[in-house]
Amino acid sequence: MARALKHAALCLMLLPRFLLAAVMLWLLDFLCIRKKVLLKMGERQDSPDDPPVCVSDSNKMFTLESLRAVWYGQKLDFLKSAHLGRAAPNTEVMLVQDRRQVRILDCMKGKRPLILNFGSCS
Template sequence: MLHSPGVHTLQLLTQAAACILLFPRFLLTAVMLWLLDFLCIRKKMLTMPTAEEVAGASEEPPPDDPPVCVSDSNRMFTLESLKAVWHGQKLDFFKSAHVGSLAPNPEVIQLDGQKRLRILDFVSGKRSFQRLASHFVDIADFLLVYIEEAHPSDGWVSSDAAYNIPKHQCLQDRLRAAELMREGAPDCPLAVDTMDNASSAAYGAYFERLYIIQEEKVMYQGGRGPEGYKISELRTWLDQYKTSLQSPSTVVIQV
């Protein structure tokens, strides 16, 4: 396949422009990570719950958006953390998913490692997504897509990570890791991103992200996790949508 020199030059210029636009945000994030390595600052911004708070919270339903907590043993400002932040910000910049636009439909892989589907193939079927889905099971289908690890054991390591998972070197590595995710959410439909990270790139999903797709269009786009991952916003959108369906002023016409 022949590639035009002009196309190659345009790609280089696009990458260079992206670097220039992203650098201020990246620099700000890097400074924040550096400051968070000072425990006095971390304790004010990212406080781990005490045993008493955990015990008290166990008597109430968990909040949709628990606070972001980081243990004192975790280093925030490292080469691996900066690489992860830059990678996530570039994916966000170049993503093709935007509110009001057609939803990207990249290929995903089922956990048997054999069957390949596309994200929008999950629009109908069994509806479940833990506590949130049980409330909206009548109006929405839910899907979890497992993507590349945000904190692999051989990358930006986090002692708060629930599992010790290295970077995925092949599809089988990713499928095995996804099985651990299914154990934590056994009733949720789960698919796995391809090894070229097509879904993560299309939706700017790294580290984690929430979307609502309706009639193949992106209707809601959450912020980038962890700080922008707001289940409460998702609940509010679905609540409002459910109310609109029940409103007497809502008329559905079939022609």
């Protein structure tokens, strides 16, 4: 029961952000489609042989998949543990040379800033 209430509260808090993002996707689709139609109409010559102007649905951004991705992204952003202006999360990391787990902030020395470098392995 508590989990269902927590989930419902989360949905209510995310709903305004999600709706704003969905409206922005819809407006972007509308503007892109309008631009394509106007460009096609400008290129079109008044000939009975010309096919009607048609915009494909395959390149639209306002789809169920994109809305799911927006919802998931908003949820991840809302639930993240690191926030601007707040204390950094003190998660566990593995020290390679010692092969042991420590907390990130245990690696700080004095008042020097701690810099984490997540390099590439490619």
